[in-house]
Amino acid sequence: MKKFSTAAVILCTALFFTVTWTASADTSSGENSPITIVFSHDMHSHLEKFPKIRTVVKQEKQNNDATFVLDGGDFSMGTPYQTIFKEKAAELRMMGAVGYDATTLGNHEFDYRSAGLTQMLKTAESSGDRVPHLVAANIDWEKTLSDEEMRKDGEALRAAMEDYGAEEYVVIERGGVKIAVFGLFGKEADDYAPESGTYFRDPVEAAKDVVDDIQSHEKVDLIVCLSHSGTNADDPEKSEDEILARQVDGIDLIISGHTHTELSEPIVRGDTVIASAGQYNDNLGTLTFTYQDGEYKLDQYRLISLDKSVQDDPSAKDKVEQFRELVDEEYFSAFDYSWDQVLADNQVKFTSIDDFASEQGEDPLGSLIADSYRYGVKQAEGSEYEQVDVAIAPAGVIRGSFDKGEITVGDAFNALSLGTGKDGEPGYPLVSVYLTGAELKLAAEIDISISELMQPARLYFSGLNYTYNPHRLILNRAYDIVLDRGDGETEPLKNDKLYRVVADLYSAQMLGTVNSLSYGLLSVEPKDKEGNVIENFEDYIIYDRQGGELKEWYALASYIDSFDGNQVSERYGKPEGRKILRDSWNIIDLVKKPNKFFWMITAAVALVLSLIALIVILIVKIVKHITGGGKRIRRKDMIFRR
Numbered sequence: 001m002k003k004f005s006t007a008a009v010i011l012c013t014a015l016f017f018t019v020t021w022t023a024s025a026d027t028s029s030g031e032n033s034p035i036t037i038v039f040s041h042d043m044h045s046h047l048e049k050f051p052k053i054r055t056v057v058k059q060e061k062q063n064n065d066a067t068f069v070l071d072g073g074d075f076s077m078g079t080p081y082q083t084i085f086k087e088k089a090a091e092l093r094m095m096g097a098v099g100y101d102a103t104t105l106g107n108h109e110f111d112y113r114s115a116g117l118t119q120m121l122k123t124a125e126s127s128g129d130r131v132p133h134l135v136a137a138n139i140d141w142e143k144t145l146s147d148e149e150m151r152k153d154g155e156a157l158r159a160a161m162e163d164y165g166a167e168e169y170v171v172i173e174r175g176g177v178k179i180a181v182f183g184l185f186g187k188e189a190d191d192y193a194p195e196s197g198t199y200f201r202d203p204v205e206a207a208k209d210v211v212d213d214i215q216s217h218e219k220v221d222l223i224v225c226l227s228h229s230g231t232n233a234d235d236p237e238k239s240e241d242e243i244l245a246r247q248v249d250g251i252d253l254i255i256s257g258h259t260h261t262e263l264s265e266p267i268v269r270g271d272t273v274i275a276s277a278g279q280y281n282d283n284l285g286t287l288t289f290t291y292q293d294g295e296y297k298l299d300q301y302r303l304i305s306l307d308k309s310v311q312d313d314p315s316a317k318d319k320v321e322q323f324r325e326l327v328d329e330e331y332f333s334a335f336d337y338s339w340d341q342v343l344a345d346n347q348v349k350f351t352s353i354d355d356f357a358s359e360q361g362e363d364p365l366g367s368l369i370a371d372s373y374r375y376g377v378k379q380a381e382g383s384e385y386e387q388v389d390v391a392i393a394p395a396g397v398i399r400g401s402f403d404k405g406e407i408t409v410g411d412a413f414n415a416l417s418l419g420t421g422k423d424g425e426p427g428y429p430l431v432s433v434y435l436t437g438a439e440l441k442l443a444a445e446i447d448i449s450i451s452e453l454m455q456p457a458r459l460y461f462s463g464l465n466y467t468y469n470p471h472r473l474i475l476n477r478a479y480d481i482v483l484d485r486g487d488g489e490t491e492p493l494k495n496d497k498l499y500r501v502v503a504d505l506y507s508a509q510m511l512g513t514v515n516s517l518s519y520g521l522l523s524v525e526p527k528d529k530e531g532n533v534i535e536n537f538e539d540y541i542i543y544d545r546q547g548g549e550l551k552e553w554y555a556l557a558s559y560i561d562s563f564d565g566n567q568v569s570e571r572y573g574k575p576e577g578r579k580i581l582r583d584s585w586n587i588i589d590l591v592k593k594p595n596k597f598f599w600m601i602t603a604a605v606a607l608v609l610s611l612i613a614l615i616v617i618l619i620v621k622i623v624k625h626i627t628g629g630g631k632r633i634r635r636k637d638m639i640f641r642r
Contacts, residue, residue, distance in 0.1 A: 032291040034299070035177055035222060036060055036067040039287070041257030042279040043071070044078025044108065044399075045085075045417075047094050047320050049281035051312035054098040056284050056304055058313070061099070064288075066175030069099050071132070072257030073106030073183070073228035076120075078280065078399055080339055080413050081323060083331035083426040086116050089124035089131075090323040096130035098316055101172050103132050104183025104226040106257060107193035112420050114153040114197035121160040134166040135183035135226060138206035140199040150197045157198065168210050171218055179222040180214045182207075186229025186240045189258050194509070203229060203240070204247050211250040221296055222252045222289060230259030231267065231274065245269035252296065253287065266301050273298050281306055331426065335554055337409045343560040346568040350402045357395035357458040360448065360470070362579040364572040365401050366460025369393045369415065369556055373430055373502045374462050376555025380544040388432075389483060389499040390440060390463040394507045396456025397428065397552075407568070412557035419506055422538040427551035428504040431540045433511075433526035435501050437493035440464060441595070442524055443511075444478040450522075460578075465490065467580040472590050475522075479593040484578070498531060504552045508537050 038060050040053075061067045075091045076082055084090055095103060109117055124131050144154040169182035184203045190196070207225065214223055229240035236242065241256040246269055254274045262278030266287070277285035288300040304310070328338050350365045357363070373391035400414035419428035435443070443459065448468045451458035466481040482490040483499075493499075503511070511524050526534045534540060542550040563569055582589055 033066050033176055034064055034291075035179065035289040035296060036064045037224070037253065037255075037275075037285075037287045037289070038067060038069045039071065039255045039275060039285045040277055040281060040283075041072030041226075041228070041255060042074045042106070042260045043091075043281045044074055044279065045076050045081040045091055046079055046281040047081045047090060047323060048079075049306045050094045050098050050320055051314075051317040052306040052310040053281065053284060054313035054316040055311055056306070057099040060286065064175065066177045068172060068174065068179055068181075068224075069101050070181060070224065070226055070255055071095065071100055071103035072226045072255040073104045073185075073189075074108045074257060075103055075106070077108035077111045078414070078417050080327045080331065080410050080417075082111075082417060084323065084326050085426070086112060086119040087123060087330065088323065088326060089120050089127060090326075092120070092124040092131045093127055093129045094316070094319065094323070095132050097319055098313075100132040102135055102170060102181045102183075102226065104134070104228055104257075105136050105185055106228040107185075107189040107196070108418075110193045110196035110198070111418060112424065112426075113195045114150075114157045116420065116424070118153070118157045118160040121157075121164045121166075125160075125164045131164075133170045133172075133181070134161065134164055135168065135170055135181055136161070136166060136185065137168040137182045137210045138184055138201040138203050140201045143199040144197075147199070150199075153197045169214060171220060177222075178218070178220040179224055180218055180220040181224045181226060182210045182214070183226045184229060184244070186227065186258055188230065188238075188240065189228050203227070204244055207244060207248045207251065211248060215250060223250055224253045224255065225251050226255050226257070228257045231256055231261050231263075231276065232259065233261075241274050242267065242269055245272035245274060252289075255285075262303070264303065266298070268298075273301075275301065277303055332409060335557075337557065339408065339410045341409045342406045342566075343409060343412060343557060344407050344563050344566045344568050346402055346404055346407050348402075348568050348570065348573045349404065350572075353399065353401040356398065356401060357451075357455055360452065360458070360468075360579075361581060362575050362577075363460060365398065365415075366393055366395070367462065367576065367578060368559075368568075368572055369398060370460045370462035372556040372559035373504075373552065375559040375562065376550055376552075377430060377432070377502055377542055379558060380542055380550045382545055386500060388463070388502050390435075390461055390501045392443065392501060392503040392507060392511075393460045393462075394456060394503075394510070395451075395458040395460070397504055397507060402568075407560055409557055412560060413553045416504075416553040416556055419504070421505060421549045421551070422541060423549050425549070425551075427549075427553050428506050429541045429549035430502055430552055430555060431505050431508045431537050432542055433501050433503070433508055433534060433537075433540060434498040434529055434531070435524065435526060436495060437497050437499065438495040439524045440493055440499060440501070441478070441481045441495075442522060444468075444481050445475055445595070446522065446524075448477040449474045465578050465580070467582050469582045469584055469589055471583070471585055476595050479595075480580075498527065498529070500529075501526070502542070505537055505541065508540075 038057055057069055076085055081090050141158055144150050169180055171178055171180050185200045186203055190200050227241050231241050232239040241254050251272050256274050256276045260279040261276040263276045267274040275285055277283045283303040283305055285303050289296040290299040332338050351363055370391045370393040374388045377388050378385050397418055399417050420426055421429040444466045447459035463484050465484045466478045468478045482492055485491055508526055511526055528534055544550050
């Protein structure tokens with residue numbers, strides 16, 4: 001009996017120390033261990049960087065088991081890989097292959113409209129590949145499905161998201177810690193997705209609801225929001241993710257996408273950290289949270305440049321190459337082109353895309369693209385060509401530039417990679433509309449005056465030249481506006497005459513909204529040849545002689561392909577007089593050739609000044625009256641007292 005008791009004591013003691021040691025080991029590598037977040041956003045189909053992403057992710061996970069990889073949306077649209085978005089879901093499948101845990105929707109995921117996104121999600125779900133969680137907390141399904149025009153596509157999208165496994169939020173556990181991740185679609189993102197066919201709830205109100213839900217039902221170490229809303233350093237009132245951080249308690253981290261912001265240091269608002277790593281997979285962001293004083297707090301933040309110093313992961317590189325081959329087979333071959341086909345050699349110094357449209361003035365990239373529109377239409381219409389008077393290329397649709405050296409088909413596509421046409425195929429088509437001379441003058445004024453407030457509205461023209469003075473009254477800064485007929489010949493615009501104008505489908509639609517957005521102050525109404533206001537711009541798409549839509553990227557590629565000697569024309573290396581700056585305070589330069597807005601503003605200022613003068617006169621009279629009356633009263637009082 002004594003031997004049994006002694007053995008039992010020894011066994012229990014051994015078990016005690018074993019359990020104690022195990023618990024201690026679990027605590028050191030699990031509970032309260034550091035949390036690493038690797039993140040990206042606005043990658044825009046730049047799959048060529050995914051082999052480097054895989055290398056970084058593997059290293060971070062080797063350093064810390066509790067590593068989570070997240071993305072803030074706009075993972076698609078921006079390179080030729082997007083052309084197989086619907087059929088191959090290359091972006092989501094590559095994200096899964098390199099270790100992403102979750103992503104959310106950005107406005108460009110709707111570039112192929114709700115139906116295109118639906119098809120892509122079905123493809124991704126049925127591929128058999130690992131794909132990231134999809135989180136989206138503020139889709140307003142009730143409002144979307146109650147809209148008769150949206151119901152059919154809305155029901156299909158909701159079903160596809162359910163089959164994919166999309167949720168408002170997801171809880172991910174790894175390395176002994178748990179994080180809750182939810183997704184938001186911002187207000188500006190909603191404005192930038194006019195063809196989404198989907199309604200969204202206010203992101204702040206939706207965030208309050210989902211955070212309450214998480215806190216009520218989950219026990220997590222961090223709450224992370226994947227927000228496709230963005231920040232704005234110049235205007236706090238438009239900095240959506242800073243507003244979100246201030247107005248919603250309980251969010252530990254916001255991965256802030258949409259504005260392509262690159263933050264060398266995070267923004268901290270209260271207890272919320274806001275992080276942004278920039279665009280196009282140029283960087284990966286990493287954050288480390290450590291357990292301090294009973295809670296997780298930010299300890300480290302850094303951006304990792306995905307440059308040549310980061311090696312490619314071989315397996316990820318092979319998978320990317322497979323998708324690249326599919327792009328040639330399923331898209332470029334239809335245009336008798338291939339991704340790496342060289343169009344021309346370039347020795348012109350074009351503005352980098354990071355600096356493009358940052359300053360007002362003529363730009364060689366904008367000029368090249370606008371010229372390509374006119375060339376493309378002429379080639380497409382052949383013997384039935386009708387003269388294009390003006391082509392317009394807004395900064396907002398131009399997504400890539402050209403370095404010195406060889407320009408390939410892929411480079412041309414990257415420059416104009418957005419959207420889709422009526423045919424549902426990648427790339428915005430060009431459309432033909434008519435504007436009056438007065439409206440073309442107004443378009444020049446929109447470029448000079450309005451684009452200072454909205455950079456994407458900066459316009460580049462082919463066939464329209466003008467002088468501008470930034471010191472003149474707003475909406476009266478462009479003057480000497482003429483048609484450029486080539487070879488130095490110009491022609492004055494006639495206000496009531498209709499002129500043929502070419503632009504991409506999206507830009508033409510945006511021109512049509514200028515009237516409503518400016519409450520009727522700026523009236524630009526694209527018309528057909530007979531002068532009837534256009535209601536459906538898809539009816540005015542330009543087609544080539546084989547019946548296909550004339551895609552804007554193809555117009556650019558074929559234009560570059562046409563240069564003599566396979567060299568980009570040297571004329572783009574210097575200003576051509578399309579936008580002539582007259583930086584003058586001379587009174588004559590300030591008031592010469594005034595337009596109607598000059599007289600409207602002058603009359604308004606004169607009226608205000610007149611009202612101010614009248615008020616001053618009335619105030620002076622009242623003061624004199626009161627002062628004089630007081631003196632009389634005092635005299636009477638004196639007489640009375642005497």
